[in-house]
Amino acid sequence: MLNLTSLESGYGETRVLHGVNLNIRKGSVHALLGRNGVGKSTMLKTIIGQLPVRHGRITFQNKDISALPSYAIARQGMAYVPETRDIFGALTVRENLQLASRLAASETSWSIEDTLAFFPNLAKRLNNGGHQLSGGEQQMLAIGRALMTDPSILILDEPTEGLAPIIIQQIFEKLSALKARGMTILLVEQNLHFALGLADDISLMSRGEIVWQGAPDDLANDAAAQSRWLGV
Numbered sequence: 001m002l003n004l005t006s007l008e009s010g011y012g013e014t015r016v017l018h019g020v021n022l023n024i025r026k027g028s029v030h031a032l033l034g035r036n037g038v039g040k041s042t043m044l045k046t047i048i049g050q051l052p053v054r055h056g057r058i059t060f061q062n063k064d065i066s067a068l069p070s071y072a073i074a075r076q077g078m079a080y081v082p083e084t085r086d087i088f089g090a091l092t093v094r095e096n097l098q099l100a101s102r103l104a105a106s107e108t109s110w111s112i113e114d115t116l117a118f119f120p121n122l123a124k125r126l127n128n129g130g131h132q133l134s135g136g137e138q139q140m141l142a143i144g145r146a147l148m149t150d151p152s153i154l155i156l157d158e159p160t161e162g163l164a165p166i167i168i169q170q171i172f173e174k175l176s177a178l179k180a181r182g183m184t185i186l187l188v189e190q191n192l193h194f195a196l197g198l199a200d201d202i203s204l205m206s207r208g209e210i211v212w213q214g215a216p217d218d219l220a221n222d223a224a225a226q227s228r229w230l231g232v
């Protein structure tokens with residue numbers, strides 16, 4: 001569904017991605033793991049068009065999107081939830097969701113009602129401002145907003161960061177439910193346990209390159225890879 005070929009990008013003079021090759025299968029959860037600063041977020045920003053492709057190619061649903069601006073990529077069916085979540089603090093939960101539905105590419109299959117049924121915690125907070133939400137509620141709102149654009153792929157940058165274990169478990173259950181519905185998910189994670197439980201495919205990144213690929217069981221049984229690439 002999403003293919004990266006020899007992908008290079010970076011900031012100014014600094015090259016961060018040094019030829020990334022990656023294939024994300026339709027209907028799969030693909031987890032990208034790696035130590036701090038290896039280029040995981042940079043890869044996501046390049047995929048969604050926030051950073052230009054310097055070399056190589058990105059194809060999404062058999063279409064070359066390497067040179068498209070981010071709004072056009074979003075319209076192709078790609079939804080991105082950044083590490084910062086980027087919800088509108090001054091707007092209510094309802095208004096945040098309404099904005100997302102206006103951005104939807106077509107007749108969206110996720111109405112506000114569907115999203116609230118999926119995230120009952122948000123239904124209770126409908127008239128609260130974004131800034132009044134807990135970290136977990138903000139993450140759920142960010143995911144809910146992404147779903148309302150009716151994406152073919154959901155791209156998440158460290159959705160569990162800074163959240164309490166019980167909230168992480170809730171996010172895990174929601175992403176598992178989306179996976180069961182057939183959603184394709186690209187997940188950047190620091191939480192190895194979370195990634196192992198959710199992913200079909202795992203890639204490890206180091207210094208802007210993919211250095212290991214396999215199934216969750218392969219990684220769970222590969223202490224050397226965990227220690228070398230993740231510092232576990």
Ligand SMILES: Nc1ncnc2c1ncn2[C@@H]1O[C@H](COP(=O)(O)OP(=O)(O)OP(=O)(O)O)[C@@H](O)[C@H]1O
Nearest residue numbers: 011014016034035036037038039040041042043190
């Ligand atoms: N806006 C920026 N301008 C310049 N350099 C940047 C910028 N953002 C990130 N970098 C650098 O690019 C490299 C990769 O950063 P990136 O954020 O992609 O890493 P990451 O794998 O997501 O790390 P983390 O686990 O900490 O989120 C780092 O050396 C970082 O300092």
Ligand SMILES: [Mg+2]
Nearest residue numbers: 040041042083
């Ligand atoms: Mg990052």
